[in-house]
Amino acid sequence: MLTSYLPVVLGLLILYSFVMGRRRIRVAADAQAVRPHSQFGYYGLYVALWCGLPALIVVLAWLMFGPVIVDAVVMSSLPDQVTAGLDSAKLGLLEAEIKAIAGGVVFGEPSAAVVAAAERLNSLRGISSTAMFVVVVCVALGAIAYSRRRVAPDFRARNKVERTTFWLMVLCSVIAIVTTVGIVLSLLFESFRFFQLVPFWEFLFGTTWDPQMPIRADQVAAEGAFGALPVLAGTVLISVIAMLVAIPVGLLTAIYLAEYAPGRVRASVKPVVEILAGIPTIVYGFFAVLTVAPWLRQMGAAIGLDVAPNSAMAAGAVMGIMIIPFISSLSDDALHAVPQSLRDGAAALGATRRETIIQVIFPAALPGIVGGILLAVSRAIGETMIVVMAAGLIANATANPFEAVTTVTVQIVTLLIGDTEFDSPKTLAAFALGLMLFVITLGLNLVALTVTKKYRERYE
Amino acid sequence: MNEATSHAGSVSVQHAHDVTGMPTKVHAREVTVHYGEKQALFGVSMDIPANSVTAFIGPSGCGKSTFLRCINRMNDTIDICSVGGRITIDEQDIYDPSLDVVQLRARVGMVFQKPNPFPKSIYDNIAYGPRIHGLVRSKSDLDGIVESSLKRAGLWKEVSDRLSEPATGMSGGQQQRLCIARAIAVSPEIILMDEPCSALDPISTAHIEELIDELRENFTIIIVTHNLQQAARVSQMTGFFHLGKLIEYADTGDVFQNPQHSMTEDYITGRFG
Structure with missing residues (x-):
């Protein structure tokens, strides 16, 4: 094509x-025997940017709106008797069927009108893509x-190019922000629909989580309960x-690496x-299910403790191991960033290494360390695969680490x-649930930022 | 060259007693320092008198800071550094394996080139040393040490009403005086100063120089400086280092007005360095 x-x-x-x-x-410069305002390359870049950017914008716009227009044209060209009496959901199904046929997938025996529409869709798509090619090349030319006509020795190409690069960079940073806002908005809208069905306070403070909706009205356990607690x-x-495992191990690793090693x-x-952080979480999941959980169960049995096969302990401990590198690496960086002069100063006063680390280096590195820990907490809360494999499915508000519990992420998956x-x-x-997770991690990040800022003011 | 150095050393011993009339505090013989393969100090021998100010001068990289850091064994913190020869303080060998380096550093304080207050309050900076050495029994004892140290460093009037504020908020000159107060608080016998004024403005420098002169009464002070006028102003004894060797060591007046060695003369008259 x-x-x-x-x-x-x-x-x-x-x-x-x-x-x-x-x-x-x-x-031009040779002909007029003058030095152009900018270096030659800038004029080249200027023309190249003019050639590329508008064309790119046209391509993006075409890709975004082209299919929508084509679909709308096809749907509106359907005979009235085919679309009569169909609500928007049925229309959507019809559209999907037409697209499937256009793609060569035929279910059953579609009506002639639908087949015709599929053919029309294919031909319109062809026309659209050819038109896009022609238009884009024309725009570029x-x-x-x-x-090209503006290229002249007194034309300030450098300033134009710099200005354009600036706006390109702004655009790129806006993309990340817009995406985040989009995700948050979609979460908000869907959650809003949920809260129309289930009261907000019931969701937030309800103590029963049993989301099975009845299929028949007289079914046993006929009511879904959505208490997220x-x-x-x-x-x-x-x-x-996880944090009880990761914080001590990670911090001591970091202190060893930064101060003693x-x-x-x-x-x-x-x-x-750091390789620990690179192991796919599903591998950790295997490890938790196949190694740690049975081991815990045996140990529990040996001392007469009843350990569930999918205990919170197994999932949490393995998750803690996964998180160690976050804490150790970020804390190590923070400790390393503490100036050598402070170590020398403490040593010159006769402080031992341990005294220096606990009383001078550690407090100075605290903002970075707290930041690392909070990042690790966010990671633990959002972690999915390990808990899907190793934690339970039944919601159970307990503080006993040897019972099975479920997590927000597991529930979203199921x-x-x-x-x-x-x-x-x-x-x-x-x-x-997703919105709740998002709010929690956002809150943690805000706390991390404030803590870091506050201590930075105090310590620098 | 070794011969010349030891010669200079023996001359200096006589001068030391002649000029200050003080007993020898630090006694160094044939001190050598290697950083890995590279030799940084070649057989330095000198006797440093007690309760006086001894200045080390010389061009950059001449080994004066290296020698200074031998006296409180700060070079121990550098893995590749090895020290040879013999240094005694009050006739005790400080490189004796049985000696506790922590106790040595409590006796030999140090002030660095760049002020390095801890990221703590002014009070806690001073109290740090006494606390780790268990010098105090009560809070009021500690308050007393903090106050007297700050007074001796000439900083009390400026900071007495903001002891709980972070030390890092003070000016550079105040920070350096705080570092001196911090060193004093442990009641050392010797204070080493490694270019203590090189990061400071002239007014702060004048403050510190006055302070050094006052501190001489209670402490033995050894100062490394790039500033020849400063050496002439504050010190009683001056040692001139060049390329890792102690070229000349005598009382300050002699070194500046009547140098024995042509290299010393070239350096202090600004012909090189």
């Missing part, structure tokens, strides 16, 4: 326009022609266990510890797995 050549054609055009712009200013309690319990040891140990309808409270509850 023509469109697949578009990137190549556009790339060549941009390259050509750069070379052309540079040559043109060189010729037109922009080259326009910008026990789920949240599970997340908190597992995160606390010879440079050679540090250079080899630090990357090895709510959204399988055939789901997007208007039942069961499915929408996933968004409410």
Whole structure:
């Protein structure tokens, strides 16, 4: 198809326009025997930017709105008797069927009108992509022609290029922000729909979580209960266990690496510890389910303790191991950033290494360490795969680490797995849980920022 | 060259007793320092008199700071550094394996080139040393040490009403005087100063120089400086180092007005360095 050549054609055009712009200013400068305002390359860049940017914008716009328009045209061209009496959901199904047929997937025996619509869709798509190619190339050529005429020795190409780069960078940073806002908004809207079905306070402070919705009205356990407290309690319990494992181990690792280890040891140990962070979480999940949980159960049995097969302890401990590198690496960086002069100062007063570390180095590095820990907490709360594999499914508000608990992330996964309808409270509850997670981690990040800022003011 | 150095050393011993009339506090013989393969100090021998100010001068990289850091064994903190020869303080060998380096550093305080207050309050900075050495039994004892140390460092009037504020909020000159007060608080016998004024403005420098002169009464002070006028102003004894060797060591007046060695003369008249 023509469109697949578009990137190549556009790339060549941009390259050509750069070379052309540079040559043109060189010729013009020689002819008038003057020094141009900017270096030659800037004129090339100027023309190249003019060639590339508008074309890129047209491509993006076309990709975004083209299919929508094509679909709308196809749907509106359907005969009235086909669409008569269909609500928006049925229309959506019809549209999906047409698209499937256009893609070559035929279910059953579609009506002639639908087949015709599918053919029309295919031909319109072809026209659209050809048109896009033509329009984009025209835009690029037109922009080259326009910008080419402005290339002259007294034209301030450098300033234009700098200005454009500035706005490009602003645009890129806006993309991240807009995406975040988009995600938050979609969470908010779906959660809002959920809270129309289930009262907000019941969700927040309800103590029963049992999201099975009845299929028949007279079914046993006919009511879904959406009290998030026990789920949240599970997340908190597992995160606390994880942090109890990760904070001491991670911090002591960091202190050893930063203060005691010879440079050679540090250079080899630090990357090895960081490998822990690179192990896929599903592997940790195996480890928790197949190694740690049975081991805990045996140990428990040996001392007469009843340990659930999918205990909070197993999931939390393994999660803690996964998080060690976050804490050790960030704390090590923070400790390392404390100036050597403070160590010398303490040593010159006759402080031992341990006294120096506890009383001088550690407080000075505290903001960085707290930041690392809070980041690790956010990570623990949001961690999914280990708990899906190793923690339980039944919501259980308990503080006993040897019982099975479930977590927010596990519940989101189970709510959204399988055939789901997007208007039942069961499915929408996933968004409410997601929103809750988001609010918690956001809160933690804010706390981390404030703590860091406050201590920085005090310590620098 | 070794011969010349030891010669200079023996000359200095006589001068030391002649000029200050004080007994020898620090006694160094044939001190050598290696950083890995590189030798930084070649057989330095000198006797440093008690209750006086001894200045080390010389161009950058001449070994004067290296020698200074041998006296409280700060070089121990550098892995590749090895020290040879013999240094005694009050006739006790400080490189004796049975000696506790922590106790040595309580006796030999140090002030660094850049002020390095701890990121704590002014009070806690001074109280740090007495606390770790268990010098005090009660809070009021500690208050007393903090106050007297700050007074001796000439800082009390400026900070008495803000002892709980962070030390890092003070000016550079105040920070350096705080570091001196911090060193004094442990009641050392010797205070080493490694270019204590090089990061300070002229007014703060004048403050510190006055302070050094006052402190001489109670402490033995050894100061490394790049500033020749400063050495001439504050010290009684001056040692000139060059390329890791002690070229000349005599009383300050002699070194500046009647140098025995042509290299010393070249340096103090500004012909090199």
